[in-house]
Amino acid sequence: MRLADVVGHEGALERLQRAAAAERLASVYLLTGPPGIGKRLVADAFAACILCDAPVAGDACRVCAQCTCVAAGTHPDLRTVERDEERRDIRIEQVRELARWLALQPLMAQRKVAIIDAAHCLSEPAQNALLKTLEEPPPSAVLLLTAASAALLLPTVRSRCQTVRMDPLPPEAVVRVLTARGVAPEQAALLAAEAEGSPGRALALAGDEEARIRTAVLKALPELGTSDAAALSALAQELSRGPVDAALSTAAAWYRDVLETALTGDPPRRNPDAAAAVRVVADRSPPARTLRQLEVVCDTIDGLSRNANRVLALETMLLALRALERDDALDVRQGST
Ligand SMILES: [Zn+2]
Known part of the structure; x- marks a missing residue:
């Protein structure tokens, strides 16, 4: 991946490339923006650009020894720290290990680059451990952090970072990414x-x-x-066996659409193929109810990110949504059938 291959994010890329070209790199960059917009891709491509011996037009050359090692995933001066799959947070031991590694001289390139992906998952002790490295970064070190939002990091940490904000892409750019990966244009537009x-x-x-x-x-x-x-119980079982993220993302998008259509009268932006159903539900649902239903879905997303039981969380969510649909406040509180 090169910076030139990144779709969108022109402002962020220009800023990073200008700093690299002028050899005025900050010690710590924090790339922020919603999940899935390409922060990690930019961090990876920028790391390659920093390590490259002979960048071409502000991008990694792809042919030098550094670029070859980066592409093979074996560059000794590049490390990535991320959350272990089964854990919620990035552990303090991972940060301490990274700090020890950063303090050593580069082995092959002029610099050492460390990427901390989803830095908002750093536990508080881990952030405090990182602080020492951020306060006195080794001269050759560059740290690239990604996070959903700078506000999710301790103020002491984020104040030491150069924040580069990345925004969601326009729909046509998302379509370009999808069609390049073989998704049919019609489906790409919907997604x-x-x-x-x-x-x-x-x-x-x-x-x-x-x-x-x-x-x-x-x-x-x-x-x-x-x-x-x-x-509802059967549906919860079915959803729990599949990609739960997709189910919840669709549910959240549905309620956002219903809310917007009820308030503005506009056709739904997120689920244009379900326009008729959205309109029917929007016409009969008070916005306050839809908002509460959206909250129920968001709470479930949050709960599952904390390892809640999938089936139970989904079933509770569906029952709460149904109770709100029936305007039955008691049902919501008890989560009963
Ligand atoms: Zn190169």
């Missing part, structure tokens, strides 16, 4: 609308399984009010 500027999210929705789950969710939500508990 781009739902993914709200995040190619990563759109790609996560692009698989056959994701498409099936999306269809199931878009069919179930308008009928929630008349579904019985057994049907």
Whole structure:
């Protein structure tokens, strides 16, 4: 991946390339923006550009010894720290290990580059451990952090970073990313609308399984009010076995669409293929209720990111959504059938 291959983010790229070309690199960059918009791709490509012996037009040359090692994933002066898959946070031991490594002289390039992906997952002790490196970075070190938002980091950490804000991409750019990966243009347009500027999210929705789950969710939500508990339980089971992220992302997009259509009268932006159903539900739903339903979905996304039981969380969510649909406040509190 080269910076030239990144779709969109022109402002952020120009800023980074200008600093690299002028050899005025900051010690710590923090790339911020919503999940899936390409922060990690930019960090990887910028790291390659920093390590390259002979950058061409502000980008890695791809042919020097450094670039060859970066491409092979074996460059001794490049390290990436990320969250272990089964854990919620990046551990303090990972940060301490990285600090020890950064303090050593580069082995092959002029600099050492460390990427901390999803730095908002650094535990508080880990952030405090990182602080020492940020306060006195080794002269050859460049750290590239990515995070959903700078506000998710301790003020002491973020004040030491040069923040580079990255925004969601325009829909046509998301379509370009999707079609380049073989998604049919018509499907790409639909997914781009739902993914709200995040190619990563759109790609996560692009698989056959994701498409099936999306269809199931878009069919179930308008009928929630008349579904019985057994049907909801079966749906929770079905969703829990598939890509849960896609199911919840579709549900959140559905309620955002319903809310917007109710308030503005405009057709839904995220699920244009479900325009008729959105309109029917928007006409009968008070916005305050839809907002609460959206909150229920967001709480479930949050709960699952904290390792809640999938089936139970989904079933509780569907029952709460149905209770709101029936305007039955008692049901919501008790989460009962
Ligand atoms: Zn090179």
